[in-house]
Amino acid sequence: MKSTISSTLIKGILFSCALFSSASVVAENYPTQPVRIIVPYSPGGGTDTLARLFAQKLGQQWNSPVIVENLPGANTNIGSTQAAQAAADGYTLLVGTPANVFNPALYKEMPYDFKSDFEAVALLGNVPNVLLIHPSVPANNLAEFVAYAKANPGKLNYASAGIGSPQHFSSELFKLAAGVDIVHVPYKGGGPATNDLIGGHVDMMISSAVLALPHVQGGKVRALAVASPTQLATAPDIPTAAQAGVEGFEASTWFGLMAPRGTSKEIIEKINTGVVSAMSDPEVNAKLDALGTEPNNMTPEQFQNFVDTEFTMWSRVVKEAGITAN
Numbered sequence: 001m002k003s004t005i006s007s008t009l010i011k012g013i014l015f016s017c018a019l020f021s022s023a024s025v026v027a028e029n030y031p032t033q034p035v036r037i038i039v040p041y042s043p044g045g046g047t048d049t050l051a052r053l054f055a056q057k058l059g060q061q062w063n064s065p066v067i068v069e070n071l072p073g074a075n076t077n078i079g080s081t082q083a084a085q086a087a088a089d090g091y092t093l094l095v096g097t098p099a100n101v102f103n104p105a106l107y108k109e110m111p112y113d114f115k116s117d118f119e120a121v122a123l124l125g126n127v128p129n130v131l132l133i134h135p136s137v138p139a140n141n142l143a144e145f146v147a148y149a150k151a152n153p154g155k156l157n158y159a160s161a162g163i164g165s166p167q168h169f170s171s172e173l174f175k176l177a178a179g180v181d182i183v184h185v186p187y188k189g190g191g192p193a194t195n196d197l198i199g200g201h202v203d204m205m206i207s208s209a210v211l212a213l214p215h216v217q218g219g220k221v222r223a224l225a226v227a228s229p230t231q232l233a234t235a236p237d238i239p240t241a242a243q244a245g246v247e248g249f250e251a252s253t254w255f256g257l258m259a260p261r262g263t264s265k266e267i268i269e270k271i272n273t274g275v276v277s278a279m280s281d282p283e284v285n286a287k288l289d290a291l292g293t294e295p296n297n298m299t300p301e302q303f304q305n306f307v308d309t310e311f312t313m314w315s316r317v318v319k320e321a322g323i324t325a326n
Contacts, residue, residue, distance in 0.1 A: 027266030030090055034065040037093045037257070040079030042072045046291055050124055050255050051095045053287055057278035058271070075099055075164060077111055084112035088262035090271065093121065096258040098166050101310045105318035106164050106325040115311060120304035121257040121268050122275035125293035128252050129170055129227040130212040130238065134200045135219070142224040142244035145204075149180035157183040158204040159193035164325060167193065169314060170206040170227060170251035172321040177241070177249040197221060208253060209235070210292020227251045254310075255293070256303055268300050 037055050041047045051068050059066040071079030076099040086092035100114045131142070137156070139145035149156050160167035163186050175182055185202050187193040190211070197205045198220045205221075209232055216223045216235070225241040226232055227249055241249035257275065259268060278284050279295040288295055298306065317323070 027264060027270050030267050030270055031062055031064045033091060034067050035059075035062075035091050035093065037066060037068050037095060038079045038083045039068055039070050039095050040072060040076035040097075040099075041070065043070050046127070046293075047095055047097060047255055049287075049291060050293065053284060054124055054257075054275060054278055057281060057284060058274045061274050061277065075103060077103060080114070081111040083258070084114075084117040084260060086260050088260040090259060090263050090267035092260065093271070094118065094258045095124070096120075096256050096307070098169070098253060098310065098314070099164070100258075101307070101314050102164055102166075102169055102318075104311075105315045106323065115308075117261050118258040119261055119263060119268060120300055120307050121259050121263075122272040122300065123254060123256040123296045123298045123303045123306065124275065125288055125291075125295050126228075126252040126254045127208045127210065127291070127293050128232060129166075129206050130209050130216070130223050130232075130235075131174065131204070131206050131225045131227060131241070132197060132212055132216070132221045132223055133204050134197055134202070135222050136200055137203050137222075139224070140222075142239070142241065142246060145224055146178045146180060146246065149178070149182055153181040154183060156180075156203045157185050158206070159185050159187055159197055159202040160205070161190040161193055162186045162188060163323075165190075166251070166253050167206050169317060169323070171204070172323060173251055173313075173317050174206065174227075174241075174246070174249050176317065176320055178246050206251070208292055210290075225249070254306075256307070265300075272300050 037051050039048050039051045048070060055066040055068050071082055080094060080100060083092055083094035104110055104114060133139060133145060139148050158171045160171060182204060193205060194207065196202050198215060212223065213235055215221045223238045225244045226238050227241055229240065229250060231240055232238060257271060276297045279297060
């Protein structure tokens with residue numbers, strides 16, 4: 001009896017070792033064919049530019065083509081569904097963004113499940129957001145703005161790039177954190193929203209730092225706080241929301257590589273290592289700075305924890321703020 005048990009145990013151990021060895025060999029040789037990175041947005045935008053930057057560097061490291069494919073539409077659902085349905089072999093990746101976290105909370109039916117269909121690979125970067133107001137609003141800092149909003153519930157408004165956009169969600173998070181009532185005015189894109197803030201047609205907007213700072217420096221809008229845990233190196237005079245008195249208001253636009261669930265950990269680690277290595281390249285850092293993007297050397301496990309935290313936070317915001325897709 002003991003002999004039979006020992007024999008079975010040994011066979012199991014040998015089988016496990018064989019599987020591990022096979023996976024290691026596959027990862028060592030990866031990639032042996034072109035890798036496709038799906039960008040669920042149109043060409044030319046920030047997500048596309050970032051994807052192409054890292055695709056180029058990974059291709060150079062691996063001496064193998066890394067191709068970017070743009071599949072826009074349905075608030076990222078078209079491209080994300082294609083990636084979710086791809087083989088879990090490391091040859092199809094998705095550039096995930098906050099939209100992938102927002103959508104399940106917004107729509108009753110989804111063509112894929114971001115949490116169960118994907119695994120986190122590498123965070124490409126974060127774009128910090130800044131809370132802006134028009135100079136006509138009688139507030140010189142965040143505390144004064146919150147006090148003014150509380151004294152005038154429902155009389156102030158904020159602009160966003162549309163329902164379900166990062167600006168929309170971030171602004172609703174601010175309202176919950178600060179305990180204020182500010183009316184949402186959705187636009188068809190960030191450009192028109194910014195123009196109306198500058199023109200004084202709306203009172204407040206949350207915008208990426210790279211787009212906001214030129215208008216702040218030109219005196220067209222007033223920056224009250226950064227929605228991140230640390231201040232901006234490029235604008236050290238702008239406090240974080242926590243420093244300015246509003247706890248729990250942290251919201252950035254992030255971009256990260258995701259792989260179909262079931263992709264081997266060895267391949268995920270190899271891709272992550274390639275991304276982290278690319279971040280040490282001066283050319284990459286210069287281009288990230290130009291995009292207003294902060295690099296972040298997260299491990300796959302750290303990035304997965306980050307995504308899980310995003311799901312928890314934004315699901316709460318959608319529920320408490322009563323956000324719907326219509």
